[in-house]
Amino acid sequence: MSRYTVLAADTEHLLTEKNSDFLTFLHPVNNREQAMQWVEQYRARYPDANHVCWAYIIGNTRQPQTQAFSDDGEPGGTAGKPMLHVLTERELGNCLAVVVRYFGGVKLGAGGLVRAYSNAVSQAAATAGLCEVSPSIALSISVSFAFEARLRQLLQQCKATLDEVSYSDKVTVSITLPQDAEQALCDQLINETAGAADIRQAGSHSGV
Structure with missing residues (x-):
């Protein structure tokens, strides 16, 4: 297995798309248990949010040990999967991405949701620090x-x-x-x- 990169530190980002707020949080995690603990924390912190979507990838993004995602009520394939795709393409190993959405009254449609969730995580990833693992x-x-x-x-x-x-x-x-x-x-x-x-x-x- 060759060297790979992982998320180095917590990162936050806010994206507003057609009045909907997408609060993105990236956290370094080493296993599913840690990832799910963070997800539960955000559900408790934002109980009035419309959706708390997430995706994580453990290990090398090209040969992950494990990965998973959740649309949390959004139409299937419009949130968690695009989020996981960004983590893979940005080579953010050992990373959990959580996007908390507050609906702003304007429906985005399936394509709009995919773009919004992808952009939310991509923009957060652009400011994230990485470290190399050997x-x-x-x-x-x-x-x-x-x-x-x-x-x-x-x-x-x-x-x-x-x-x-x-x-x-x-x-x-x-x-x-x-x-x-x-x-x-x-x-x-x-x-x-x-x-x-x-x-x-x-x-x-x-x-x-």
Whole structure:
């Protein structure tokens, strides 16, 4: 998985379209539970609003871990789906978008609603801060003592973080490194140790 961007901080925006107010709120979220907590907060904060529509996407927008949306009473496909589309196109991963609508008396029609909800989120996204996430992987590597110095050189070259070192009949290191550097490191270790290096995956995570 390559690097991707996520929402860095809360963002708010107001769009008025034919007397209807569209209050947009963007929040960084890491899972559905966090997203739904925010949605409930806005429903409680704006009990007289006509609609509280939302969309969220967790992880890389191109390969999301999970995503969902709600039209909250608007005609199907006119609110939540366009909102989610904007999050995807703007590459706002780990992001919840909530749009609170107050009806202004003038009906917008299906096309008008799609444009309004899309514009509401797009304009909020234009002012939002993003940060880049580099997927990482944790490895455990065991080599002979004679190869320790060379191993440390290779770890520096691939920008790995040395988390732990232990000594027994071999040297064993626990490291975290960018996921896209894993294959090159493993290939080099296998080549230089003639296959003697013991490489095991300990887990993976994403870090900013």
